[in-house]
Amino acid sequence: MTIDKKLENGCLTLTLEGRLDTATSPQLQDVLNPAFDESKEIILDFAGLAYVSSAGLRVLLMGQKTAQAKEVSMKLCNVSDDIMEVFEMTGFSDILTFCERRQ
Amino acid sequence: MQKRWVNIRNTFLTAVAFFAVSMPFRELFNVMEVTEMRPASALPPVFGLMLGLPGAVGCAIGNLAADILSGYGFAICAPGFAAQFIYGALPLLLWNILKRHDAEKPDFFRLNNVKNVIRYIGIILVSSVAMAAMLGGIIQMLNISPFFSSATLMFFFNNFVFSMVLGIPLVIFMSFQKLKAKGSGLALNERFVLMFLTLGVVSAILLGVFAYAELSRIIDDPLTMWNTIYTYIAVNIFIFNLITVVFLWYSEKNITVPVELISEIAQNYISDDNEKESSAAIAARCAAIAKNTSETGVLAEAFRTMILDLETYISNLMKVTAEKERIGAELDVATKIQASMLPSIFPAFPERPEFDIYASMQPAKEVGGDFYDMFLLDGNTLAIVMADVSGKGVPAALFMVIAKTLIKNNAQSGKSPKEVFEAVNNILCENNDAGMFVTAILGYFDIPTGRFTFVNAGHNPPLLRSGQNLFNWLKTKPDFILAGMDNISYKQHEVLLSPGDELFLYTDGVTEAVNNQDELFSDPRLLETANQLGSDSQERLSLQEFTVSIKREIDIFAEGAEQADDITMLALRYIGGTRRE
Numbered sequence: 001m002t003i004d005k006k007l008e009n010g011c012l013t014l015t016l017e018g019r020l021d022t023a024t025s026p027q028l029q030d031v032l033n034p035a036f037d038e039s040k041e042i043i044l045d046f047a048g049l050a051y052v053s054s055a056g057l058r059v060l061l062m063g064q065k066t067a068q069a070k071e072v073s074m075k076l077c078n079v080s081d082d083i084m085e086v087f088e089m090t091g092f093s094d095i096l097t098f099c100e101r102r103q
Numbered sequence: 104m105q106k107r108w109v110n111i112r113n114t115f116l117t118a119v120a121f122f123a124v125s126m127p128f129r130e131l132f133n134v135m136e137v138t139e140m141r142p143a144s145a146l147p148p149v150f151g152l153m154l155g156l157p158g159a160v161g162c163a164i165g166n167l168a169a170d171i172l173s174g175y176g177f178a179i180c181a182p183g184f185a186a187q188f189i190y191g192a193l194p195l196l197l198w199n200i201l202k203r204h205d206a207e208k209p210d211f212f213r214l215n216n217v218k219n220v221i222r223y224i225g226i227i228l229v230s231s232v233a234m235a236a237m238l239g240g241i242i243q244m245l246n247i248s249p250f251f252s253s254a255t256l257m258f259f260f261n262n263f264v265f266s267m268v269l270g271i272p273l274v275i276f277m278s279f280q281k282l283k284a285k286g287s288g289l290a291l292n293e294r295f296v297l298m299f300l301t302l303g304v305v306s307a308i309l310l311g312v313f314a315y316a317e318l319s320r321i322i323d324d325p326l327t328m329w330n331t332i333y334t335y336i337a338v339n340i341f342i343f344n345l346i347t348v349v350f351l352w353y354s355e356k357n358i359t360v361p362v363e364l365i366s367e368i369a370q371n372y373i374s375d376d377n378e379k380e381s382s383a384a385i386a387a388r389c390a391a392i393a394k395n396t397s398e399t400g401v402l403a404e405a406f407r408t409m410i411l412d413l414e415t416y417i418s419n420l421m422k423v424t425a426e427k428e429r430i431g432a433e434l435d436v437a438t439k440i441q442a443s444m445l446p447s448i449f450p451a452f453p454e455r456p457e458f459d460i461y462a463s464m465q466p467a468k469e470v471g472g473d474f475y476d477m478f479l480l481d482g483n484t485l486a487i488v489m490a491d492v493s494g495k496g497v498p499a500a501l502f503m504v505i506a507k508t509l510i511k512n513n514a515q516s517g518k519s520p521k522e523v524f525e526a527v528n529n530i531l532c533e534n535n536d537a538g539m540f541v542t543a544i545l546g547y548f549d550i551p552t553g554r555f556t557f558v559n560a561g562h563n564p565p566l567l568r569s570g571q572n573l574f575n576w577l578k579t580k581p582d583f584i585l586a587g588m589d590n591i592s593y594k595q596h597e598v599l600l601s602p603g604d605e606l607f608l609y610t611d612g613v614t615e616a617v618n619n620q621d622e623l624f625s626d627p628r629l630l631e632t633a634n635q636l637g638s639d640s641q642e643r644l645s646l647q648e649f650t651v652s653i654k655r656e657i658d659i660f661a662e663g664a665e666q667a668d669d670i671t672m673l674a675l676r677y678i679g680g681t682r683r684e
Contacts, residue, residue: 090583
């Protein structure tokens with residue numbers, strides 16, 4: 001999985017590509033943890049993401065909790081239908097914030 | 104006994120050799136009344152050095168025989184014999200004195216290093232002077248020529264030049280033969296020495312031949328001519344040997360001897376299976392060579408570092424391996440403990456004919472994060488649990504034990520499924536720094552009525568087959584996972600099962616099994632597989648056959664790809680009727 005980091009007008013966009021699973025989720029955690037101190041607005045672009053495993057969900061959950069604690073807005077965009085199904089099935093769709101698809 | 108025969112044989116052979124080399128030159132290159140150009144003069148010191156006293160005696164005998172055959176009188180023959188013997192024995196004596204200083208006493212004379220080359224030159228010089236003095240004395244006594252004359256110089260040159268020019272190849276040849284007999288060969292440094300010495304010999308011979316060709320036409324007196332030729336050769340030998348000794352001394356110190364030592368150390372090190380020599384000792388030997396500032400010093404230092412690194416690495420590896428074995432043994436026990444925590448004896452409730460139930464779990468690693476449970480709450484209610492802890496391995500297994508215990512304890516305290524999950528969720532959320540979570544389904548099955556009341560905390564939807572129909576998803580909007588956030592409220596759902604209905608619960612290890620093309624087994628494939636199983640036979644498959652068949656289909660799909668997640672399945676069939684009394 002590759003993570004592309006871009007800071008624009010105080011908004012940090014992380015573009016994820018590949019599979020977010022046991023092997024790759026620590027990668028996201030390593031990028032996400034310091035990000036909460038860098039920016040007040042974080043957008044995770046899931047357009048290039050093919051799969052999210054439970055390990056990936058764990059990182060997103062911890063990210064969401066940290067975001068709330070640090071009062072940072074964390075949003076997911078361009079979530080594919082397959083991944084949205086996982087979010088819905090696990091109830092994650094209720095706690096995560098999604099934003100409009102962007103080009 | 105045998106040694107004596109060898110000595111007699113050597114004496115005889117050297118006598119013959121000396122005679123054979125000596126005779127032709129007496130006729131062809133006679134210089135003056137009592138001497139000639141004598142290549143045979145190379146033989147006594149060499150045979151003395153290489154063969155010991157038999158060599159010296161043999162040469163003296165050979166000379167005596169040649170003297171007698173040449174018609175010399177007793178006055179020449181007798182002192183000649185004595186002088187020839189001393190000429191052969193003196194080098195041996197000198198060599199035996201010199202070699203006392205060597206740390207390693209060699210068996211026989213070898214030109215294997217600069218020290219021995221210098222010794223050889225010294226020995227030959229002393230012996231040649233002594234011989235010349237003796238012969239000079241003899242000819243003065245016999246009134247042939249005064250002691251201080253060019254004849255005495257001729258004697259000296261005869262011995263010195265030939266011992267240097269012909270003696271060296273002979274020593275090389277004989278020591279090589281001895282080494283071959285012992286099964287070894289020339290050392291690297293020895294080869295270097297021999298190569299240079301051979302070059303010197305070849306140049307001396309060439310010079311001698313050209314000088315003879317030129318001078319024999321110009322100078323009539325053979326004594327003057329030969330002394331001139333000998334002087335040329337002696338000067339040539341001196342210069343060449345000086346350069347050789349300096350060069351060899353340098354290469355010996357910086358190249359050949361260190362390379363020999365390093366290769367010997369390396370050879371010992373790799374063949375040293377019994378650890379006769381410790382790495383520290385080898386490193387110390389390398390360190391001695393590494394003091395050298397040349398490339399060989401660098402090589403020795405590199406080898407030393409490598410050996411020490413290897414030692415550290417091996418000891419680390421042993422520690423890690425031992426640790427791994429220990430962990431492996433503990434994991435084995437953990438696997439057994441975990442397996443024993445899940446109900447695994449089927450039929451699980453033989454006294455209840457109203458339903459049938461079967462479940463299985465195959466962990467991806469030694470221990471897994473998936474679990475299932477089934478237990479009767481009271482005479483009429485069966486509780487079933489299907490759950491999946493995020494992650495795999497030991498962390499997941501530890502969390503699984505807590506979750507499973509909490510769910511069962513709370514369910515047995517009389518709470519509804521919704522209340523159980525709400526309570527368990529809050530307890531799990533406490534001190535959950537690792538951010539673990541659980542997706543789970545808890546259902547209460549009311550046996551007399553067939554009513555199934557369940558809560559779903561983010562888990563895969565169950566499959567339900569009503570009557571003779573096909574399986575269908577029991578879709579409800581799932582609630583949030585357990586241990587994710589506290590104070591979540593869960594919604595309870597109900598479905599009514601009729602006799603013959605089947606319920607299938609599983610974890611995402613089933614639907615997310617991957618093949619070598621990274622494709623998922625997926626929900627549609629599970630649904631299709633479940634519906635196909637047993638469709639062509641009149642009899643329905645037993646629940647065990649059903650789950651085993653699904654696992655087999657997953658394995659076929661996976662094409663040998665490694666199982667990435669725990670695979671857990673639970674099947675329930677409602678049979679109905681009444682409890683056996």
